[in-house]
Amino acid sequence: GIQVEQSPPDLILQEGANSTLRCNFSDSVNNLQWFHQNPWGQLINLFYIPSGTKQNGRLSATTVATERYSLLYISSSQTTDSGVYFCAVDRRTAGGTSYGKLTFGQGTILTVHP
C-alpha cells in the first residue's frame, strides 16, 4: 500500500513562531487531507488539498502532487495550535476512489509554549 511519512515527528515552539510540517507519500494520490487532533481526541479537518495551495487564516497548505509531498504552514502559532497534525491520503487507482479510506501518516506532535 501507499506509504505516508511526516516530519518532524515532534516540534516545540514559542508562541508567535512560524512552522512548516511536511508530508511525503510514495504514490500518486487523488485525495490528501490535513487534520489536527486536539487533546480530547477529535480530528479536525484543516484542508482537503490533493494539489495546489490553500489558505485559512494563519494556516496554509501546499501540495506538489508531481513530487509527492505536501506542506502545512502555521504562522504566528498559538497555544491552542498544540496537538497532533496528521496528513492522510488516498492512492489514485484506475478503479476510482477507496470509499471512506484514508491512509494516515504517523503525525507531527506540536507543542506551543506561552
Added chain:
Amino acid sequence: KAGVTQTPRYLIKTRGQQVTLSCSPISGHRSVSWYQQTPGQGLQFLFEYFSETQRNKGNFPGRFSGRQFSNSRSEMNVSTLELGDSALYLCASSKGQGIEKLFFGSGTQLSVL
C-alpha cells in the same frame, strides 16, 4: 449543523466480552467510516458504509463488524475482545460521493482489561 456524534465516550470491558459503538453522522451525510487509533499502529481504516451497504473494508479480523441503518447512523461491533483491541475508535462521515473531505467525531475510548 451538528457534527459527528459518537457514543459512548468511554468504555471499559474485559477480555472475551463484546462491545457495540455508535456513530451518528452529520445531517445529510450518507457515508460513515470507522477507524482504529492505537499508539503503536496509528490510525487504521476499519470499514465504510453507504446506504446500509459496506463498500470498503480494511485488514481487520472478522471479530470487527459494522452495520448502517436507514437513517445513516452506524454501529460497530467487536466480539470476543482482546487486550490489543484497546484503542480510540473514530468514525467519520461524508456525503459518500467519492473523493471528498471526511469529518470525524470525538471517538470512543475503549479499554479492555
